[in-house]
Amino acid sequence: EVHLLESGGGLVQPGGSLRLSCGVSGFIFSEYGMSWVRQAPGKGLEWVSSMSGGGEDIRYADSVKGRFIISRDNSKNKLYLQMNSLRAEDTAVYYCAKRWEAGGTGGCLDPWGQGTLVTVSS
Amino acid sequence: EIVLTQSPATLSLSPGERATLSCRASQSVSTSLAWYQQKPGQAPRLLMYGASDTATGIPARFSGSGSGTDFTLTISSLEAEDFAVYYCQQRYEWPISFGQGTRLEIK
Numbered sequence: 001e002v003h004l005l006e007s008g009g010g011l012v013q014p015g016g017s018l019r020l021s022c023g024v025s026g027f028i029f030s031e032y033g034m035s036w037v038r039q040a041p042g043k044g045l046e047w048v049s050s051m052s053g054g055g056e057d058i059r060y061a062d063s064v065k066g067r068f069i070i071s072r073d074n075s076k077n078k079l080y081l082q083m084n085s086l087r088a089e090d091t092a093v094y095y096c097a098k099r100w101e102a103g104g105t106g107g108c109l110d111p112w113g114q115g116t117l118v119t120v121s122s
Numbered sequence: 123e124i125v126l127t128q129s130p131a132t133l134s135l136s137p138g139e140r141a142t143l144s145c146r147a148s149q150s151v152s153t154s155l156a157w158y159q160q161k162p163g164q165a166p167r168l169l170m171y172g173a174s175d176t177a178t179g180i181p182a183r184f185s186g187s188g189s190g191t192d193f194t195l196t197i198s199s200l201e202a203e204d205f206a207v208y209y210c211q212q213r214y215e216w217p218i219s220f221g222q223g224t225r226l227e228i229k
Contacts, residue, residue, distance in 0.1 A: 035218075045160075062217070095165055106213055106218050108168055109211075111165070113165060
């Protein structure tokens with residue numbers, strides 16, 4: 001069974017940094033693109049970033065470009081999101097999600113982790 | 123950037139009724155459209171991909187249709203567990219985008 005588990009969320013001051021992790025199991029991690037999607041409290045889904053299985057293709061939403069860095073360690077079955085220069089509007093539940101099909105980047109996402117809450121506030 | 127507009131924002135129906143949810147794209151996405159279901163406190167779950175293909179484990183009462191700019195998710199006969207928020211998502215081009223969601227509530 002495929003399983004994704006995010007960690008690393010918490011309260012951080014504006015301008016601060018946080019690193020999210022997503023541990024996965026149940027599939028060959030290196031064969032699948034992975035993504036981060038966030039959801040502000042009471043709001044809809046917003047795609048944040050995606051990375052291909054081998055790490056050669058990386059995409060960012062304009063809202064986080066230059067501030068967030070996606071990475072992965074295929075030897076550890078881990079996906080990361082380094083978040084710098086955090087703003088109040090980055091407050092959200094952050095989900096990691098697996099690409100539905102092997103190969104490629106982005107695409108349809110399934111399954112998703114349970115999410116980790118990031119709160120940016122002074 | 124492709125903008126997805128879902129309608130209605132809220133749909134109030136009773137169990138056993140048919141639900142029709144709409145998603146309109148600001149430009150053609152061919153059939154590169156997916157639907158997700160999200161229940162309170164849970165992560166989204168993939169329902170449909172390729173506009174009309176049902177994801178693994180999704181009941182047969184869910185169906186999708188459309189291509190280009192207009193898409194529909196239909197639930198043929200609502201069951202209690204179907205009341206949730208539904209999102210469409212395009213993967214036709216970057217950036218990936220989601221609709222704002224349709225809340226399906228019990229009437």
